[in-house]
Amino acid sequence: MGTDAFEITVNFLKMVLIFLMMVQIVPLLVWVERRGSAFIQNRFGPNRVGPLGLTQLLADAVKFLTKEEFIPARGYPFLFYAAPVVAMIPAVLAFGAIPLSMPIAVEAFEMFGHQWGPYSFAFQSYEIGIGIVFVLGVSSLAAFSMLMAGYGSNNKFALYGALRASAQTISYELAMGLSIVGVILLFGTFNFLDIVNAQSGPMQFSLLGQQVTLGFLPNWGIFYQPLGAVILFAAMFAETNRLPFDLPEAESELVAGYHTEYAGFKFNMFFIGEYGHMLVASALMVTFYFGGYTLWPFLTPETAPKLVGGLAQWMGGFGFNVNTWTSVLSAFLLHGVFVLKLALFLWIFIWVRWTLPRFRYDQLMDLGWRKMLPWALFNTILTAVVILIMRNNWSA
Amino acid sequence: MSQLLPVLVLALFVIIFGVVLLWFASLISEKGRKDPVKDETYECGLPSDTSGPTKISIKFYLTAILFILFDIEIIFMFPWALTYGEFIAAGHGLYILGAMSFFLAVFIFGLFWEVKSRALEWE
Numbered sequence: 001m002g003t004d005a006f007e008i009t010v011n012f013l014k015m016v017l018i019f020l021m022m023v024q025i026v027p028l029l030v031w032v033e034r035r036g037s038a039f040i041q042n043r044f045g046p047n048r049v050g051p052l053g054l055t056q057l058l059a060d061a062v063k064f065l066t067k068e069e070f071i072p073a074r075g076y077p078f079l080f081y082a083a084p085v086v087a088m089i090p091a092v093l094a095f096g097a098i099p100l101s102m103p104i105a106v107e108a109f110e111m112f113g114h115q116w117g118p119y120s121f122a123f124q125s126y127e128i129g130i131g132i133v134f135v136l137g138v139s140s141l142a143a144f145s146m147l148m149a150g151y152g153s154n155n156k157f158a159l160y161g162a163l164r165a166s167a168q169t170i171s172y173e174l175a176m177g178l179s180i181v182g183v184i185l186l187f188g189t190f191n192f193l194d195i196v197n198a199q200s201g202p203m204q205f206s207l208l209g210q211q212v213t214l215g216f217l218p219n220w221g222i223f224y225q226p227l228g229a230v231i232l233f234a235a236m237f238a239e240t241n242r243l244p245f246d247l248p249e250a251e252s253e254l255v256a257g258y259h260t261e262y263a264g265f266k267f268n269m270f271f272i273g274e275y276g277h278m279l280v281a282s283a284l285m286v287t288f289y290f291g292g293y294t295l296w297p298f299l300t301p302e303t304a305p306k307l308v309g310g311l312a313q314w315m316g317g318f319g320f321n322v323n324t325w326t327s328v329l330s331a332f333l334l335h336g337v338f339v340l341k342l343a344l345f346l347w348i349f350i351w352v353r354w355t356l357p358r359f360r361y362d363q364l365m366d367l368g369w370r371k372m373l374p375w376a377l378f379n380t381i382l383t384a385v386v387i388l389i390m391r392n393n394w395s396a
Numbered sequence: 397m398s399q400l401l402p403v404l405v406l407a408l409f410v411i412i413f414g415v416v417l418l419w420f421a422s423l424i425s426e427k428g429r430k431d432p433v434k435d436e437t438y439e440c441g442l443p444s445d446t447s448g449p450t451k452i453s454i455k456f457y458l459t460a461i462l463f464i465l466f467d468i469e470i471i472f473m474f475p476w477a478l479t480y481g482e483f484i485a486a487g488h489g490l491y492i493l494g495a496m497s498f499f500l501a502v503f504i505f506g507l508f509w510e511v512k513s514r515a516l517e518w519e
Contacts, residue, residue: 015406019413068426073435085414092410093403126402133474155437163456170463177470181477188481190474260438265421269414362518365459369516373466373507380473381500384480384493391481392489 006116015125018100019092026275027057029346036347037354067264072153075261079152084262084269087145091276094139096125098283099192101293101335102301105327109320122193123331130190136177139239139280143169145273146258153261161257164247164361171368172238172245175231178376182228182383183221183288195221196292200300206391218296222289227379229289231372236281238368240274242349244356247364282345286338293338304330458515469503 002008031046031054038045046053071080101123108118128134143166150162187195199221203214222229238245249257259270286292294300299307308329315329316322359367428434436443476496483492510516 011402012405015402016409019406019410065421066425067421068428069422070428071435072437073432074437081418085411085418088414089407089410093407096403096406125406126399128399128403153437156439159452163452167456167459170467171459174463174466174470177467178473181470181473184474184477185480188478190478255438264425265417269417365516365518370511377500377504377507380477384496387480388484388489388493391484393487 004116006111007119007121010119010121011126014121015096018096018125022092022095022276022279023272025279026272027060029275029278029350030060030271031057032347033350033353036350040351040354061268064265064268070261070263072155072261075154076152079148080261081266083145083149083152084266084273086148087142087270087273088276090139090141090145091273091280094135094280095276095283097128097131097134097138097192098280098287099124099196099292100283100338101331102304103193104331105324107321107324109324111319123335127193131192132180132184132190135280135284136173136180139277140169140173142239142273142277145270149262149270150258153258155261157255158258158260161249161254161260164254165241165258168238168241168245168247168364168368171365172235172372175368175372175376176235176239178373178380179228179231179235180288181380182225185380185383185387186221186224192287192292196287196294197301199291199296200294200302201296208390208394218291218294220289220291225289225379225383227375228383229285231376231379232288233281233285235368235372236285237349237352238364240277240281240349242274242278243353244359245364246358247361278346278349279342282342282349285345286341290341293334295337299334299337301330301334304333308333455518462510462515465506466503469499469506472499 002011034056035045035053037043046056049056049059071077099122103123104121106119106121109116146162146165146169150158150160150165153159183195184190187198189195189198199219201219203217203219203223205212205224217223237243241247241249249259254260259267262270297303305312305326308326312322312326312329315325318325320328473496476492480492483489
């Protein structure tokens with residue numbers, strides 16, 4: 001985690017802060033979801049508690065905490081209590097590996113009469129070299145918490161919901177993994193930072209051995225992988241168990257699916273898990289196909305330091321030197337770009353939920369196995385062939 | 397190993413966070429009275445009619461088995477995709493695509509056979 005006290009402290013605080021931010025964004029998203037659904041369905045939504053109903057979140061939190069403890073008499077208490085805690089882990093671990101902005105370079109400085117060496121802090125919980133594989137592996141652990149909840153409740157509706165959820169999650173994971181193969185073929189790396197850096201300039205590719213630059217478009221993955229992006233995004237809806245793929249919680253058939261027996265804060269933890277998966281899905285879309293935290297030609301790791309130069313000059317007197325402040329400020333500026341893109345995708349998630357009706361279960365499995373999997377395979381083969389034709393040196 | 401240490405720390409932190417919250421909620425929550433009817437499994441208000449484990453469709457088992465097969469095949473494509481660009485740069489592009497197309501043919505045949513044998517149809 002680091003070599004000295006300062007580095008370890010910052011890395012740990014960073015990790016905790018990102019996790020708490022994720023937990024805090026959940027009530028906000030719930031508010032957006034309720035107000036947004038009301039807007040879409042021509043209703044008012046929560047508007048009584050505080051301005052625009054914003055403090056409804058606090059009221060909900062208090063209510064969640066004071067709800068009566070309940071555990072079904074025939075359930076398995078350990079599994080029943082462990083499932084909501086486990087539900088939060090996969091999304092948090094996966095989100096931690098995604099870069100939220102460019103790394104911060106801290107130059108050597110003096111504090112408490114001690115010389116602290118130069119550091120480089122990644123703007124994410126931890127850097128994993130094989131980020132894509134890590135995120136895929138960790139986020140698929142979500143099926144376990146659903147199965148634990150369904151089995152621990154010892155309720156037939158909960159068990160049906162859990163089985164549906166896990167079958168659906170694993171079925172769409174195939175299409176998801178296969179559409180990511182296209183991204184790896186394109187960028188040739190498992191590392192998120194390398195993928196973002198590859199997208200931070202103008203559109204540039206090699207055509208039959210010659211370099212072509214299109215100055216009016218950014219070098220985003222969406223222009224090379226439109227089919228893969230659509231498949232990945234659709235599969236993400238199924239992975240997060242949201243409409244139109246919310247069969248595990250189909251109210252008209254299964255009461256509430258795997259969390260039928262849950263109330264109060266345990267129920268809220270499943271919520272944190274679900275919205276956390278939404279965050280991971282949106283962050284992956286942004287990182288793979290929409291340039292991550294860069295927005296060429298306005299904000300890139302090259303132009304951001306110039307934009308914040310004046311402010312960094314002024315702040316140079318406080319603790320760190322000018323170069324460090326420039327790095328910190330530009331990282332936060334680029335983080336703003338990332339958050340904006342993330343918010344756009346989160347809104348699309350909410351928008352789709354309140355617009356599309358639910359699939360039938362056989363249609364769902366049919367779509368996953370017999371339509372999206374072959375299309376993702378087609379995308380992989382097409383990408384491989386096109387990359388070979390474009391990049392190969394045919395004259396040799 | 398040093399890369400995965402923070403992951404372990406974060407996972408432990410999340411578990412502690414969750415357990416402390418559950419404990420705190422159980423401290424301040426409403427204390428209701430115990431009642432055998434209230435504690436019964438919720439099945440839409442009717443007395444529960446399931447005694448043993450619920451019977452489930454064998455289709456779920458089949459789906460899981462097929463998933464494992466196909467997922468391993470997809471994972472095998474990851475290293476190929478990673479090194480594909482390097483092979484092209486070294487001038488072996490056609491070779492690596494040809495080698496992979498044999499594997500892809502097996503994959504497509506498997507998928508086709510699965511559809512043909514109606515293993516993926518849910519009634």
